[in-house]
Amino acid sequence: MRPTTTTALALAGMALALPAGVALADTNDDPPSPAESALAAPFAGHLTMNAQMRAERREVLVERLTPRIIRTERKTARVKGAEFERRTHMRRIRGAAPKELRTELKASRRELRQAERAAAAEAGHATAAGAAPPHLEAIAACESGGNPSANTGNGFYGKYQFTQSTWESVGGTGNPAAASEAEQDARAAQLYAQSGSSPWPVCGQ
16 A cells, blocks of 8 residues: 555544544645535534524423413412502513523512411401401402301301311311301411412402
8 A cells, every 4th residue: 555545544534533623734724625524514513403402491491480470470469469460570571581580480489478478467467456357358248248157058158158178278177157257267367368369269359
């Protein structure tokens, strides 16, 4: 085999061993050959695929975090008795990066906890003073006419027409209609602090 052929093969082997874009040191300034371009193509395509995967992962995170933020903020508004405009909240967080959305979700959850504590404290003060807060009295008037012993045999009991399972979920025992009015007010206040007006889909509106 001639020396020139051996040298050419050795150089070709070195070129294959090097990453795309790294040229052998020589004084030839000619553009890359078709073979060199073909070798570089898979590496360039790999980088494009990585970028595409990152973009898809970002999109998945945004789609996962956004509704959680909206649900939390809607619940906070309900506990506070405030109106909730979904479009306004969506506009505020549109285009945010996943990291920003995580921070926003954490802040929204913190605000919800604070609102629930404030609502529970307000209800506790009102109950201690011998009267339920106005929003609970309005619910009770709609549900039972404000009658703590209301029991029509339809599975709903007392001033706030608790179901047995809902009553027990806030610490009540026995028949809700048999509990004192003060206890029913306190349990209703606790339920409202946890879930807003949703347990009373008609009278809570």
